[in-house]
Amino acid sequence: MTEQTARPPQLDFFSDGEAPVLAALGLGVDSVAMCVELxxxxxxxxxxxxxxxxxERxxxxxxxxxxxxxxxxxxxxxxxxxxxxxxVITHAPISH
Known part of the structure; x- marks a missing residue:
């Protein structure tokens, strides 16, 4: 018997069946230039x-x-x- 892995449902949004291409954008000079170039x-x-x-600034x-x-x-x-x-749990400073 062959084990089959379920297809991630997120991929069904893309008709070509390929994984999405995502660009991480920090909005600095480098990531903006990368996106513009692509x-x-x-x-x-x-x-x-x-x-x-x-x-952020x-x-x-x-x-x-x-x-x-x-x-x-x-x-x-x-x-x-x-x-x-x-x-968020904050702790009081430890005194010695």
Whole structure:
């Protein structure tokens, strides 16, 4: 008997059956240049991901909607993910 592995359901969103091509975007000079180059060359990017730490520079937050529109105008959705800790336990300092 041959064991079969279930296909990850996320891949069903892509009609060609291939894994998605994702670009990690930090919105700094290097990652923006990478995305611009890939898009301008016509390389496949299915989505760009920006992980918002909540403590980015103000200029980064101001540029985010500008570059998001630029990408989306070229068919690349930009997804912003923000981590928000829950149930954080803080400990009092240990005195000696």
């Amino acid at each position: 898009v301008e060359r016509g390389d496949r990017i299915d989505a760009a991901l920006f992980a918002d730490t909540g403590s 103000q200029q980064t937050y101001e540029y985010l909607p500008i570059f998001k529109k630029w990408l989306e105008d070229r068919g690349v959705p930009l997804h912003v993910v923000r981590y928000e800790p829950k149930n």
